[in-house]
Amino acid sequence: MIAHQNTLISEDIFEKKFVCDLTACKGKCCVSGDSGAPLEKSELKEIEKALPFIINYLTPQKKAELNKQGNFVIDNDGDYTTPLINGNGECVYLFYDNQNIAKCSFEKAYLDGQIKWKKPISCHLYPIRITKLKNKLDALNYEVWDTCKAACVNGVKLGVTIFSFLKEPLIRKYGKTWYTELEQIYQAFQNSKNSKR
Numbered sequence: 001m002i003a004h005q006n007t008l009i010s011e012d013i014f015e016k017k018f019v020c021d022l023t024a025c026k027g028k029c030c031v032s033g034d035s036g037a038p039l040e041k042s043e044l045k046e047i048e049k050a051l052p053f054i055i056n057y058l059t060p061q062k063k064a065e066l067n068k069q070g071n072f073v074i075d076n077d078g079d080y081t082t083p084l085i086n087g088n089g090e091c092v093y094l095f096y097d098n099q100n101i102a103k104c105s106f107e108k109a110y111l112d113g114q115i116k117w118k119k120p121i122s123c124h125l126y127p128i129r130i131t132k133l134k135n136k137l138d139a140l141n142y143e144v145w146d147t148c149k150a151a152c153v154n155g156v157k158l159g160v161t162i163f164s165f166l167k168e169p170l171i172r173k174y175g176k177t178w179y180t181e182l183e184q185i186y187q188a189f190q191n192s193k194n195s196k197r
Contacts, residue, residue: 001139002189004182007174008133012142014186017155018127018162024150027102029126031090032147035075036082038122038129044080046117047071047106053114054105057095061085065092082120124169127151127162 001008030037039047048071055063062085069083069092083092094102106119118124127148131139142162155165163170163186171179 002185004185005174005178006136007138007140007178009182010139010141011189013128013140013162014189016142016152016162017158017160018148018151018165019154019158019160020148020165021150021154022101023099024154025147026100027094028147029145030094030102030104030123033084036073036084036091037120039072039080039082039120040122041080043117043120044072050106050109050115050117053109054093057105057108058092059095062092118172121169121173124172125166128166128170 001010002014003009051066051071058066065083065085071083072080073083075081084090085092090102091104093105095105095108097103104119104123106115106117109115110118122130127143127145128140129143131141133139155161163182167179170182
């Protein structure tokens, strides 16, 4: 792990290649899984504010699930997450576009200029997952999932690391200064690797 300010970063984030390929995976990361997307406590208010703008993107079934489960649920670990259809399956907040690709209703409303909040930061940062440590540090790890094989192939093809691919959400989460300094750490990391060859 690489220490940087209040974070510990897995070397995989520097080394592994990754670029989402929605035409291949169809947004399956929002459809599969036994738990919803992790939510920060501050995001619960953002969801509540966004609901009037996203509700028309959702099917009657999803609206019924929101009425039944609420805007968020608490998982077995006591963490806030997005609700899933029937508690196990696709995220309540997704919709399908005309190519049958699962898309985020929050991001759709954001891109349409209806809301200023893009989507949960855990979704924006995927495949990075953040674990809050007892010493108040964030551990940033790469979550390997078969669903994202096409993204790994695409990343290798394009030569883009996870760290580079997720520049926007990393800046959103930790700020420009943090990311600029991380770029310098990445360069030093690369130089160190090359000198050992």
